[in-house]
Amino acid sequence: MSFLDDVVNTGKNVVSTAGTKGKDAVNFSKFKLRVSQLRSDIKVKYAKLGEIAYGAVKSGEKNDEEFDKLVAEIDAAYAEITDIQKQVDELRNVVACPSCGAKTSKENFYCPKCGTKLPEKEKPAEEEKPEE
Ligand SMILES: [Zn+2]
Known part of the structure; x- marks a missing residue:
C-alpha cells in the first residue's frame, strides 16, 4: 500500500515538475511554429507577387490592387515575426x-x-x- 502511495506521489511530482519546465518549452515551440508558418506564408506571397508581376508584363495589364494587398500582408507577417522574436528574447532574457x-x-x-x-x-x- 505504502509502496503504491510512493509510486503515485513520485509520479505526481515528476508530472508537476515536467509541467513547469514544459511550459516555457511549449511557448517556444508555439512561437517557432508560428514563425515558420509566417515564413512559408511570406514565401507563398512572394511567389504570387512574382506571378502578378510576370502577368502584368506579359499582358500589359497591371493588377496594382492585388499587388499592394500582398505587399501589405508580407509587411504584416514580417512585423509579427519581429514581434514574436522580441517576446522570445524577453523570455530568454x-x-x-x-x-x-x-x-x-x-x-x-x-x-x-x-x-x-x-x-x-x-x-x-x-x-x-x-x-x-
Ligand atoms: Zn554586436
Missing part, C-alpha cells in the same frame, strides 16, 4: 545587438561579438516618475 544582431544577455553592457555598446537598460520607474 537576451537582447539583440543593434550593430551585428547577435543575441546577448540583458546584463551585458557591450556586445561580446562585436564590442558595440548595448542600449541603456530601461528604467521607466525611475525616469518617468513625475516630479512633485
